[in-house]
Amino acid sequence: MFSRVMLVVLSLGAVTATAACGSEEPSSASAASPSAVAVAASPSSAPAALSITDPWVKTAKKGMTAAFGTLVNNSDSDVTVIAGSTPVAPMVELHEVVESKGKMMMRPKKGGFVVPAHGSHVLQPGGDHIMVMDVPGEIKPGSEVPFTLELQGGGTYTFTALGKDFAGAKENYQPGADMGGMG
Numbered sequence: 001m002f003s004r005v006m007l008v009v010l011s012l013g014a015v016t017a018t019a020a021c022g023s024e025e026p027s028s029a030s031a032a033s034p035s036a037v038a039v040a041a042s043p044s045s046a047p048a049a050l051s052i053t054d055p056w057v058k059t060a061k062k063g064m065t066a067a068f069g070t071l072v073n074n075s076d077s078d079v080t081v082i083a084g085s086t087p088v089a090p091m092v093e094l095h096e097v098v099e100s101k102g103k104m105m106m107r108p109k110k111g112g113f114v115v116p117a118h119g120s121h122v123l124q125p126g127g128d129h130i131m132v133m134d135v136p137g138e139i140k141p142g143s144e145v146p147f148t149l150e151l152q153g154g155g156t157y158t159f160t161a162l163g164k165d166f167a168g169a170k171e172n173y174q175p176g177a178d179m180g181g182m183g
Contacts, residue, residue: 049075050115050151055161057145058125061138066095067130067147067161068123073115080152082112084130088145091133097126106131112152125166139163 055069067086073079084092096109104126113128115121123129130147139145143163148156 049073049077050079050081050149050157052157052159055147055159056164056166057132057139057143057161058166059139059141059143059163060135062135065132065135065139066125067132067145068125069159069161071113071115071121071123073117073119073121076117078117079115080112081115081149081157082152083150084147085150086132086145086147088137088139089132089135092147093131093133094128095131096128141165 051072051074052069053072055067057067058065071079071081081094084094086092094109094112095106097104097106099105109128113121113123121128130149141163145161145163146158147161148158150156
């Protein structure tokens with residue numbers, strides 16, 4: 001009896017070692033394991049699904065500015081960014097630029113930025129952006145500005161944006177600014 005038990009234990013060990021060292025494709029057993037599903041559904045794993053390409057923030061002496069880049073979602077579910085923060089300013093809002101009465105204007109984006117499953121969401125001057133308000137000091141070219149985005153359902157995503165001079169479409173990120181000339 002002892003030798004049969006040892007044979008089964010050694011056989012299982014050999015199968016496990018072969019699976020661990022074998023192909024890079026996941027086995028069907030690990031893909032269906034309850035712990036793998038629980039990890040994928042966990043709010044703390046959501047940030048791994050989200051990334052940003054080419055993050056940058058417009059330089060500013062003080063006051064208001066904005067951050068841009070392309071949010072990328074590599075997961076099977078939509079990811080919604082509902083808020084943001086940065087240590088360089090006391091207030092951050094998610095904004096959009098829309099036409100109202102023949103003029104382009106900025107306003108908070110209701111519901112946040114939805115990044116579709118396996119898709120992206122562009123943050124750009126004259127469009128959706130991360131508004132940085134009441135900046136007390138200068139953001140210079142080459143400055144590294146950390147950001148934290150809050151995700152719907154829990155979790156956060158952090159990234160660093162590079163300070164960049166940008167004349168662009170003559171947007172003005174000051175209160176009551178006329179966004180004319182954009183479009």
